[in-house]
Amino acid sequence: MPELPEVETTRRGIRSALRGSAITGFVLREHRLRWPVDRQLGRELTGQHVVDVHRRAKYLLIELERGTLLSHLGMSGSLRVLPVDAPLLTHDHYDLVLDSRQCLRFNDPRRFGSLHWVTGDPELHPLLAGLGPEPLERGFDADYLAAKAKRRRVAIKQFVMDQRIVVGVGNIYASEALFRSGINPRRAAGRVSRERFERLVGAVRDVLGEAIRQGGTTLRDYVNAEGTPGYFRQKLFVYERAGEPCRRCGTPIRQFTQGQRSTYYCPSCQK
C-alpha cells in the first residue's frame, strides 16, 4: 500500500471536493474487499454531508454527520475524485456520489483495501484501538521508542513497521529511514543504542515529511486524487536499488527477506 505519505497525499487531494458536499448515492460494484462491504451502506450514507476528512495511521476517516467511513487502501488501492460519468476501469469497486456531480471512486486490483461504517468514536474501533502514535506528532520520540524496544529481539526493521509501535511506516520508508539513520535492518530492536533511536526518530520524520511534499512514492499502482503519481521514487536511497551503488559510498545495495518482505540496505553505511 500506500504508506503514510501516500494516504496523507490522498487525504489532501480529496478533502476539498468532499468537505461540505452532500452524498447523493453510493455505488458498490464489488463488495468482496478485505472484509465484505455492507451492501446496504448507501441507505445509511445518502443524504448526509461530509464534515471533514481525517487520517489515522494508513486509514482515511471520512467524517459524516452521523458517523465515519473508515477506508484503507491496502497494497494497491487508490481513491480519486472524478466526474460521476467518468468511464469505469477494471477494479473500480465503489463510488461515493456527491451532489457536485463528482464522485469519490475507489480502485483496487488486489482488493486488500477495506471500507467500514463506524458510529461513535472511530478511535475505539477495533482496527484503530491498538495503534501506536503518529510519527509526525508528539508522542513519537527516542524515549518512547527505546522503552518499547527494551528486551525486544525482533529486527529493528520489523519493529518500526509494527503499527502498534508507530503507525504509517511501511516497507519502503522502513528501509529508507534505517539507511538515513545508519542502522542495520537486522539489528535486534533491543540492541539499538539511545543515540541511534534519536537518529531513527529524526529519519522517520524526515523521510515521511519529504515524501508527503513529493506527493508520495509511486512504484506500480499508486495515484493521488487527481490520478497523478507521486515523485518521491527518485529520492529513494535503497528501496528497489539492489545491486546499484549506494548514493553515499558507492557500495552495492543489498536485498534480503525479513518477515516475507524485501529489505534493502547498504552494508557499509548501516551497522
Added chain:
DNA sequence: ATGGGCACCTGGCTGC
C-alpha cells in the same frame, strides 16, 4: 507477551 508464518487477491515480469 513475543515471534514467526500464512492468508487474502490480481497482475506484471522472467525464464523455460
Added chain:
DNA sequence: TGCAGCCAGGTGCCCA
C-alpha cells in the same frame, strides 16, 4: 506463444 513461478506501498489471525 504458453505457462509456471515469483514478486509487489498491508495487516489480521493462528500457532508455538
